[in-house]
Amino acid sequence: MFELHIKTRGWIALGISPAGGMTGADIGMGWIDQAGNVHFQDRYAFNFSKPILDTTTMDWHGLQGREQNGWTAIQFKRLLDTCDSMDVPIKSGTNILIFAYGLMDPNIGQLDDDISYHENRRGSRIIPLQSYSDPPPESKFAEFDSFDFLMNNYLVPPTDTTYYCKVFKLPSHFPMKRHAIAHKIIIDSTNRDLVHHMDTYECHPETTNFDDTNLPEGECDQIVKQIKTCVSNMMTMWSVGADHVSEYVPEAGYPIGGDLPVKYFMVQVHYDNARLLSNRRDSSGIKFYVDSKLRQYDLGYVVFGLSSSAYGIAIPPHVDRFIIDSYCPTNFSKNFPESGITVIGALPHTHLQGNKAPAECYLWSIILNI
Template sequence: MSSPVETFTTYKHSIELQKNVADLWWTVDDNEREITFELHINTTGWIALGINLAGGMKGTDIGVGWVDQRGSVYFQDRYAFAKERPMLDNTTIDWFALQGREVSGWTAIQFKRLLDTCDLMDVPIKSGTNKLIFAYGLTDPIPSGPNGEISYHENQHGSRALSLRSYTDSLSEDTFAGLDYFDFRLNNYVVPSTEMTSHCKIYKAPSNYSVKQHAIGYKMIIDSANQDLVHHLLIYECDPTAQFDDNNLPDDLCNEIYLQTAPCAYNGAIIWDVGGNDIVAFPEEAGYPIGGDFLIKYYMVQIHYNNPYQLSNRTDSSGIRFYIGKELRQHDLGYLTLGTTSTPHALAIPPKMERFIIDSYCPATATMGGERAEDEMCRHVMKYYPRMNNMYDCLMMNSPQIWNSMMNTSSSSFNDSKLMEWLLNLTWTSEQAVQWQEFYNIASRVLLYGASSNLQFKFMSGLPKYQDLKPVACTKDQTINQTTSSQTTTMNESISYTSRIRQNIMIILI
């Protein structure tokens, strides 16, 4: 942590939001259904923390505070309807300052709010990943009182994705002290000044391990200066039959070398995304195999950069470090990817849907023996043991037959491009969006499972029936002390059914 200011109390979790700029501590009280934060930012002006469901400014619930020259603490509940100055919450005040101070040019404020306030101008803090933004000004609002207006933050802002209610504090690197390790890292790669970049590089397994070893953990090495650009990082195991020139391993934009890297593009292993743990230790009884007679000899690291401001002259050396245990463990560890394919066949969600369910099913028979920042992806990568070398993926998509029926086309003319074009030429009403959900609920599926060298396909006319849990209604039966003072302000059945839906969908084709 960078802040020189001592915290007001002890917290369960903490994170450095931006080195030498912003630190955050927090504790969740599930009994009281509230969360207490302490935010430190290197400024003597106003500071702010916001919570958003999708990231960005629009729809952000924000707490803004500052300490004036007399030491008085002011705090405001604000909401951003668009990418503009957030307005004061005109419903109920649900962010509350507890105490604050300015020390050595830093502002520190402790504040709290309910996890779910039942307020339309507040964002509930739910289980899973929460999108946080922080911002600050160089001066206090004018006037410096309860109704003070904040200045524009310019470039003084940042964001992080965190699981506030189930956060696991990163392990200390000391956990692996004294162990051998190896890195798969870029070397001063010049990040293109384009909005989205996917860079792929092939690495050969370390040659110094003549006998199989077990990695017992890893560390994601994300350049601190590029935390705003590195969106996610994936490690793939290349097919055991893959062959490369060890003196000229592929290293370029992914779409430029996709033919060369094809043997490495399917067998996913480790994945890291913004907000994920930087340091991970594997279970004591399992280790990730490397070297010796282990089948995998090459790996691909794919790093996705999200550069919305198209910044230039940025170099990056991000990657991953594996720590080698001193002895083999009982089991080899493997990775299994569950969910859907990242294609329109699987993910075609109507716009502006607050809730849309896409089911994915992986039967026991399978497991026995787009990727831009703004694209939809629905996958979960989990580690397991004992490892199965013929099993990496268990993914679903809607069957081509069901799409042919919906589009009223023949199977010979169906392809990805036509599906995408058809989808983009649809316009939507709320009623048609509901019918689209019904289509997905009964649609026939294709299951893809196995490994890249032996991928299996299975047609499924439908999915097992189960009842979705209904969202829990918010009940505001608890309150936080709302003190106001000078210091605080406060998817044959499916085909016939599809025909009926198609008749309605055709009405909305442009």
């Protein structure tokens, strides 16, 4: 079910796009007439031209709506997968939505009864519409201890892309080793359109020398020297489309506190401000839930692959898929137990350039598919 609110007295439209533009987009379009009746249509865009009425089946259904104080709001629904050649399936994770609106309603029954051109009254958003899994409710962790790593009312600059890094020290109230058993990504409700992804890193204990009264923070490329010990060991990863609450497997937890050497962590937030918005402040971050009982195994993290730069990953022209080979140093697996390791999760991430990134890890003549 969807609900679209736009400041106009004309028609409004929302579409599911396979690639971010109009071509191939499945669009629901509606308006409120002078009598207050809701009109809704199922349309399809073959190219960058006016979307035509769906000639197969009507799969977008208007439910209710109203026009008030210069705003039009319509509630409507559609099946996740209609098996219609003129529809786009709503997939798990991120979907690309497009929207547009006109200044006038169509004149039904007149020669010019079709929708008017939207001109620059359009846009797009990348939004998770369907979870990959069945995430647990936050109430499940109400009895556990917790701690947060949050941005502090950061003023997001009016630039297209900003990576902001902030170092945190683990709270001192964990004198004994404990296990974090889940985490929750916290996104400011006003900034869901800006926060694109968020990563948490361990700071290397042997080379970390921070002043606890003045921990580093700033745009990442401006404080490279201060955070150089905090950019290798990635602890958690989240991007738009992933579940906000992640519960770890019951056999294992992430070790914190006590005599463990890792005391500092860094949160990196990518702000995707394509509309160059100003005066937006953000306090997004991450919350960890901590159990009082230790689990059987400690969780750890393995990062492998190539640097995501023009020198590490270059996409060849005119190909649907390609292979990237990377080789680990000889000491990569020296501390692995003889019984091996158990992989419980992975996060491939390609921004808008790909839709699938499987990995094969060759270890001791064994192929591990991720």
